[in-house]
Amino acid sequence: MFKKFCLEEISSQNQVKASVQRRIRQSIQDEYPGLETVMEDLLPKKIPLIVVKCPNHLTLVVVNNVPLFFCIRDGPYMPTLRLLHQYPNIMRRFQVDRGAIKFVLSGANIMCPGLTSPGGVLDEEVDAERPVAIYAEGKQHALAIGFTKMSAKDIKGINKGIGVDTMHYLNDGLWKMERLD
Template sequence: MFLPTTKNRLSKALAKQIKGQFTTDLSILLGKEDVLETIKTEEKEQFILRNNTPIFKVSGSTYIPLLKCVHIVPDILPKVVVDAGAIKYLINGADLMAPGLLHSTSTYPAVSVGDIVGIYGYGKINALGVGVVAMDNEEVNTQRTGIAIKIINRLGDKIYSYA
């Protein structure tokens, strides 16, 4: 369950540190009028909230954009496109398998294992999820089997539904 155990206001210095991690302009996301807080869950995960909505997961000194963050700032992450048949499995909680990816260079960007990506359905405007790349482009094209992207956050999960 996504239950916060502690909640603290976020300092301006930390907001500046988050902005420094990304090349995309985050002023719309981390504006002066927004209330930014950190929470820790029972599972010892840490998140940054904007107006009580989770927008980043904290992993060490790295800030991982969550789905609602990607909806506000779509260019914050590289975009990966999945075929229509993979969407229902993704929404139901499955990791993204290699056969579900569209493999042209326009739909599968040059990403490395460990990169964070936004996941979009073919023909869809908004992201369906955020995940960590488990296979690079070459592996996806040669193996065509196995988990290509491990899902961090998706439409309808406990993090997305918080607030």
């Protein structure tokens, strides 16, 4: 998704009205209840919220020139990896084995065997079409954020094909773009 993302891909930046800002805040709070205590620090009501649109149906939520969340089409808002590193417990987590690390860091989707092998860990509660944080065996921080293609039970049962679509990973275009200055 963000492999070659850069500032030139931004088609518009708009400061949103208070009503739209409330709707975005509520949507994020509903998706990530763990952020409720820090929501005022992340998305303060007094500081303008900027919504950045890109041609490939991508929307970024930006505060103080720092991208905090992204959304593809009408899907749920997902935190950027920088935000996830600050608040690691806000998302459901999957863990891949050591063999999958180099593939995930190059933008590959996460295959079911990488999640079900001895080094992999699945959160059994995750349904299909949900955002998840991807961690690696033996590593402290998340290396990717993805969108499940099937439920955790199906990933474990079928154990074949793509389990998670990788949306954002370490060292991709969004990661390198710390600020939108």
